[in-house]
Amino acid sequence: MLKQEGTCREKKSEKKQESPAFKAGHNKVRRHLQKGENTMKRRDFMKLSAATALGATVAAMAPSALAATELDQTNGDLHTTVDRKTAAMGLGDGKTFAYDPENPYLNVNVGLFHDAQVMVGGQNVGAATYYLPDGMDPWAPAVIVLTPDNTTARAFSGSVTGRMWRTVAYKNKIAVAFFGPENGGSWNLSLSAAGRDDAAALDALYQLMRKKSVKLSGAFSMDKSHTALVGYKEGGAAALLFGARWASDFSSICAVDAAEVPAASLEAVGGQYVLPFPGDSTRGVQEEAIAAKTVDTPVWFVRSNADSTNKAALEFYLKANQAVAKGDGVYVSGRAGSAAEVWVTEKAQCPAAIWEKFSGQFKRFMALQLPGRVAKAEDFTRRGFDIHEEWVNGELRRWMVYVPSTYTGNEKVPLVLVMHGYTASMYAIAEESRWYDVAEQNGFIVVFAQGLVRPADLMGNIPTAMWLAGPFAALAGKDTDPSVDLEFINSLLDRMEQDYSIDTTRVYATGHSNGSLMTWATACRYASRFAAIAPVGYMFTPLPELDPAVLLPAWAFLGEYDSAGVAELVEDNGTVKALQGWNAHNATNEAAVAESTSYNGAFVTKSFMGGNAPLVQYTVVKDTPHVYLQEESVAIWNEFFSRYSRGADGTLYYQGNAVTAGQYQPSANWYAAK
Structure with missing residues (x-):
């Protein structure tokens, strides 16, 4: 070496x-599509040619290492384009640019920022200088x-x-x-x-x-x-x-x-x-x-x-x-x-x-x-990964697919949908969870969906990658349908079934944090599309739109030190209320809850039976924070997803046997009193 x-x-x-x-994020976008209601066409860059040419002229006056221009980094009109290139060259102070829905993934802060004040105990201990290049992806190293x-x-x-x-x-x-x-x-x-x-x-x-x-x-x-x-x-x-x-x-x-x-x-x-x-x-x-x-x-x-x-x-x-x-x-x-x-x-x-x-x-x-x-660091240009950036329902969307080496297209294979957390990326959740390793070992396809970068003014933040679901739907803005991300996921599942030989009876969803919330929300709206779900790092009660006739197995995870949820089960806290809601929907018997441990005691799991299947499970992972673990991916597949399927008529199966709906039997013996 x-x-x-x-x-x-x-x-x-x-x-x-x-x-x-970062090879993947900038060199391996497979398809660029023109905006359309439900159509996907090749993206037209001709309108940017003049701006890019002018940007290249300005860039030529800078050190050669910074002279390269990239079409996808062009933002808005000619002045904005040149300003971004000038800032990226470090000519003057850094600049903050307006969010551009035509290029939502572009970073708004570009160039040299000399006054990043470092504070310790309320005291200023120095100033750092940042250099932020034009075209940084969300969740940049x-x-x-x-x-x-x-x-x-x-x-x-x-x-x-x-x-x-x-x-x-x-x-x-x-x-x-x-x-x-x-x-x-x-x-x-x-x-x-x-x-x-x-x-x-x-x-x-x-x-x-x-x-x-x-x-x-x-x-x-x-x-x-x-x-x-x-x-x-x-x-x-x-x-x-x-x-x-x-x-x-x-x-x-x-x-x-x-x-x-x-x-x-x-x-x-x-x-x-x-x-x-x-x-x-x-x-x-x-x-x-x-x-x-x-x-x-x-x-x-x-x-x-x-x-x-x-x-x-x-x-x-x-x-x-x-x-x-x-x-x-x-x-x-x-x-x-x-x-x-x-x-x-x-x-x-x-x-x-x-x-x-x-x-x-x-x-x-x-x-x-x-x-x-x-x-x-994973090399997302290697065989098996396929990265997409396409216009879907009027927005520029991204996703990454991992196809196992055993896939031929001759046989239908399961599909796992994975969604990242707030401000993160599809690359981040892929490396953190290692779902592509599980897919390779078990012969299924996994798709990592990217949340769109949107303005986050209501949170006091710069535009960041997010999913509009639950409380986050309030960030949609006056001109954005709060359901747009749910519709994107539905369209993405359609696209996966179109592009690959997918076993539609074995489609599953999981996600972390904001992606966990998106998993709950997506499952509530499109319950019949999934055989099971596994949200990690955020608890949420069933939404009214969830079809009461559709049993939906759910395995939820929180870390002992999770910053986005309370792991302890205490009467009336959010975690208990969420589990009660899902137990009621899946008609489980809370009085017969079973507890188990795995991974040398790190996973402590409560399982609630609904009929002949553990339809609701909840795991506290000891000594861990707000994170999606690769061990969780392995356990979710081996012990949960792989055991469930849903027939074409909507019937839920557990280990090949039809799940018979029981009757919800509430109990207080599985959580602590206030």
Whole structure:
């Protein structure tokens, strides 16, 4: 692997590569369709040609690395197009553009934002500079770059290295944040009480970047599982030290020409507890008690004296990863389920090489393995994935299909519909849930639907990806039908049945958070289309439109530390009311509830029988936050979806036997009193 390393000069002659996670979003859109009521035609880009030509002319005056133009990044009239290109080149301050329904996925904030104020305990501890390229997708990866001593974030963003990072961001459609020491002075590597708490400042920056408020400078939608940390010289030492303190925040760390990290400082931060659920909550720190020195983290020492002045830092990370030598300066983590690696090289690496080889390759997902599962980023251009962007019912919609290698089209196969959460993406829920792995192993097709990016003014946020269902329907706006997303899903199911050989008796739906809400709402409106559903991370009572004659098996999940629902079952709380509603609809016997555990006690499940089948199930996942786990996908298929089917006449079957409707028998013995 490291034999491919090279200097920045050498990289210029190499073939351009892109982050696996973003090849799909920008290079593999299969079809572009013209808007129509229910028709899908090739999208017409001719109206954009003049704007694009002018944008290219302006771009030609900028550094060549930023000269490329992309049709799909054109927004509105000629002035807007040129303004976006100019902002993306970093010519002047960043700009905020109006939401464009013709190009809804375009980020509204573009360019350099120098005043991202970082706050700790209500006090301003510094300002970061963001660079946001034109054309970022929802849920974009990010890199935090720590500057050398005596260098501000603003100054470094305009340096040669800073401009190279901006070029990397532009090409890969990722965000870059530059952050420097206090007042442009020195990093507090000795952890002096008289200096800034740089560890707290770094964590505050990470948390700030996750926010999407319109009141913030340069707000954007960040992929919390793919936030890499890079540092130069003293900033490299800061990345190694303070990145260790908040290891669970970051997907990887890269130290370039790093100054010495004091061994005593490393020892001090190594004993402190990290956030067990950094992408979701600050809860559980004391309960889970995860010491920084035990967190597996991908780390790359680039010309950072790992065999001498920074030997203590290398040993720290080798122990944290339980790493074993693979050869050529590569060490691989010995922790179960971890893809983390530690690299040591002496050749110079330019930002493009750092991103392409390392920072762009690792992700950290919230998982059963606390404080997260380190994995390689998925390549959505590989065989099996098919990505669509098409006009459907007057809106530009996206979805991604995974077709297993065993599919021939000669036999009908089941279909699983998966929907992501608020502000997230189809790529995010795919990697988090790994439903494509389950589909490959079991021979069914899975479709990951993308929520449209819509204005979120009522929530005080920039336009974000969402599903208009339940409370979120209020965000539809005066000119948007609140049912438009439900109709899109219905049209998408029709399209899947048209494009593939789908067993319509075995169609299932699942989703996370806002996608969980969408799962409940979709199932209520189109109940007869589904054999079973499995909403994760949000509870919801049946809607009046649910056909009372249609039994609909449902398995719901909440994490013990879930931020979008109360896992405990207490009289009259939202979770109990939702389960009571679904038990009533499916006519279960609440007095005969059964409880079981799995995954070494992590899954605690209550099952409510309706006739001869467990028509309602509810699982609390211990020691987990608001997340969709890959283990949940496996369990949902093996223990629930695969056992249900619905006949052409609407009859529900469980393990091949028709489900006979019982009579609802309420009981209070399965939840606690107030």
